[in-house]
Amino acid sequence: MRRGFEAPGSARLELVSGVLLLHPEDAVLDGMLDGWEKQQLGRRLEPDTIRDRQSVVRRFVDFSGEYPWNWTAAHMDEWSATLISEGGRAKSTIRAYQGALRLFCDFITSPHYRWSEVCEERFGTHPVQVCYEWNTTAHLDEYEGDADRRPMTREEVQALFDYADDQVERAVRLGRKGALPAYRDATVFKTIYGWGLRVREASRLDVADFYRNAKAPELGRLALMHVRYGKGTRGSGPRRRMVASVMPWAVESLDDYLQNIRSRFPDRTGRQAVWLTERGGRLQPREIEDRFATYREALGFDKSLVPHCLRHSYVTHLIEDGADPKFVQDQVGHRVASTTAIYTGVSTDFTNTMMRRALDRAFQADGQEKV
CATH class of the missing domain: 1.10.150 (DNA polymerase; domain 1)
Structure with missing residues (x-):
């Protein structure tokens, strides 16, 4: 000095x-x-x-x-x-x-x-x-969240989406004002699952956060999503990442909302927020969580399920469908593979399939050695 x-x-x-x-x-x-x-x-x-x-x-x-x-x-x-x-x-x-x-x-x-x-x-x-x-307490575990929190099954995810869509049709049929918010909320849940987002990441999306990709022209302007408010390490600012769109049905759902529904909300955000309230403000994470809780109770789902479980489901279902773990890790913005691993809750069928493949390879190798 x-x-x-x-x-x-x-x-x-x-x-x-x-x-x-x-x-x-x-x-x-x-x-x-x-x-x-x-x-x-x-x-x-x-x-x-x-x-x-x-x-x-x-x-x-x-x-x-x-x-x-x-x-x-x-x-x-x-x-x-x-x-x-x-x-x-x-x-x-x-x-x-x-x-x-x-x-x-x-x-x-x-x-x-x-x-x-x-x-x-x-x-x-x-x-x-x-x-x-x-x-002091050692950092012994990579994941120290609620042990009851788990990925939603495919059946639960589908039931949630069906129920959310039913609320839109019900509001339209009864001539109620809630049809547009119900449509928005249904699309929010599909977007969280379809791109593996945290609730805050979804809430902070703007219309300008989507890009085309020459390798996936069929997805149009929604081929890539720029997540600008990803979770950073303690003390640092948000971490950005680019997420590739891998679920065409989710792209169709979001595109329909952006084309036909969003413009019916007033926009006073000054940023062209994707998710708008009836008063023109940005839809906040708490509002997303509250609507999810309402639907969860109506469906009789476990109270431990929260919107973040849709992100867990995204990871689990991609892994079950054979996606490369490193690709999934990059998609959800995890710095280390072990964090992605604790998100997964692969189904019994997937586990049995992987076990069978491993055993078949082992027995085949053992037979070749004996010969």
Whole structure:
């Protein structure tokens, strides 16, 4: 570090040297958090992520009853035990909390930011790292979501689509105003399944997010879908990906909606959103989830099923139909193959077919060796 240079977020920049503070402990804590914010902004982390991490630090201060320069590993032990036994937090949530505290401790103990020096001068002690492998939750599993969540079967997917289409016909037959929203919602569900989308990815689609592909001219302008709001890693922005259209019937359904239905909604989004509300706003994920829940209850489906299960079904059914796993991985935007693997719930028939092929190859090889 150059002589006289102070890194953004350092103690000397956040605190005015030589000034007597009325409440020095609170002032130093606020300075640490403000400095940490600047350090993270310099790494281009999202503001929401930074605020969440700062909130974790303040909660830990409240829990321990101590300022960061007085924290010990014992405080971390007690907090982790409380989160696990009383808080009912998911394993991934607890790990995120612990990760935020580890990063904060890294920041305030780094010599580059000189918070240890300030604490020694003002309080006669200094902060230490309190998060270690032996007192934090390890990331042992690739998938830590709800174990009850599963792909929908082909029969369930078809029943959902049929019921959604029936709601359109029913509204038209009765002369009700809900025909257009019902048509839109039916197409939303087919699009989520047809391209393996997350609900937010579907909600954020714009009309300009579709492209032609010379290798699939029969699909017209919907041969490729540009997903611009894919799920990013923690702290980063959305990850983009291009998804190839592989279900012609889904292309036909979406094209019909764009050609004949969307223009009947007012559009006040300024972005030509694909899915519009009756007031001209963009259809939000919560509205998609609520309509799915209504249809799920009407069909008597398991309450654990949510729109995201259609994405799981997309992966499962493509794998069952013989699609290359790497292609499926790229389609849904997974960085590692193991994440795609936990999405799959291949049917018994598919499993038996694969088993039979493996056994036939094994027996054939064994017979050739004996000969």
